[in-house]
Amino acid sequence: MAGIMIVDDDNYIRELIGALLKNEGFRIYEATDGRDALHKFTEVMPYLCIIDIMMPNMDGYELCRNIRKSHEDIPILMLTAKGEIRDKIKGFEGGIDDYLTKPFEASELILRVKALLRRYKIATSQTVQIGTITVDRNSYSVISEGQKKDIPMKEFELLFMLASTPGRTFTRDQLIEAIWGYDFEGNERTLDVHVNRLRERFPEELYRFKITTVRGLGYRLEVLQ
Template identity: 60%
Template sequence: MNIILVVDDDEYIRELACTLLRNEGYHTVEAPDGREALQRLGEEKIDLCVLDVMMPKMDGFEFCKTARKYYKNLPILMLTAKGEISQKIKGFDLGCDDYLTKPFEGAELVVRVRALLRRYHIDRAEEIRIGRVILNKTSYKVSVDGDPFDIPMKEFELLYKLGNSTGKTLTRSDLIEEIWGYDFDGNERTLDVHINRLRERFPAEACGFKITTVRGLGYRLEVLA
């Protein structure tokens, strides 16, 4: 069940949004301002955030800016005042994914939430996080703590394969066939060289994962606690 965080200082709006979303089968949690919303994000897995702009303590813009540093895959639907184009532009610049103008129709809120969850589900299928590293299979981009990090294509494919099977031992033959093809005419040393390069590029202490050699079998990627 998807968990939706509704952030608004207006208790009536929170109750309305939560009721509409619960009626559609979603679980909801609430926060009256951005500061408490950030605390909620740290306490449980939130799948989407419905976020008001104008709030005390921490407004929606500041929340969005802060949340994007640590929760890059959190869909954010921003609630804006009618006719406030500047709010919408600023919201998109700070990383919100969609907006809904107050007062809103309940059906539109549900439709936009459903569409965002569907879009992010598709995106996540092509993007994985291993420790502090994010790999996007669609764009072949790598980032460490949000900063771009370039690696050769074969190393990307090898790391993505290992990272997509965290905790599982992948045999040498499977890795070679998957990355270089079944008709690869090189030798297993090629795989070892690429593994060592990945270990050098991504030190376990700095990146939050390590690639373990399983003697006689292959390799296993493990995310560190």
């Protein structure tokens, strides 16, 4: 049974989300603010965190940054009344995986939680299946119809990062820092060029996935039905 930590200073919200997720079979842990969450985190080691932004003592942004220092792969869903694009950018840059604005529909919250947990299982693997290809980090190759296809290393790392959590939006800064490093001094267009090369190598009508530009944020990979 997957454990989920709900971090919110609003008792009603914690109880509401807790009841919804318990009905789906999840084990629930609660924290009233960021400091409380960090104190409990290593003890309970949740599979996923649902975090509010505006909280006393330590807000959601700072909590996300602290979690990411030692737990890069645990999915984080930010649940907040702050729905402006600048708030979303700040959240994604801080390490969140998804964003849901209050008020929210119970069914959407449950669907997003389940989707994040599915992505987490994919992210912990060194082999990712997307569309009609397999991206294998053990051999640094892309496999399509039983045939290995080697691509340049930076393109491979970019594809693997996007494919590991399909549907997740990565900011430009997150992608550049992860693939080229914090001290990258090249042009921002480098990322765009690599994305366009991947699009050319893997046309969506043949490989059943696409890399979507999220205006004002960055990119995400979507698997086509």
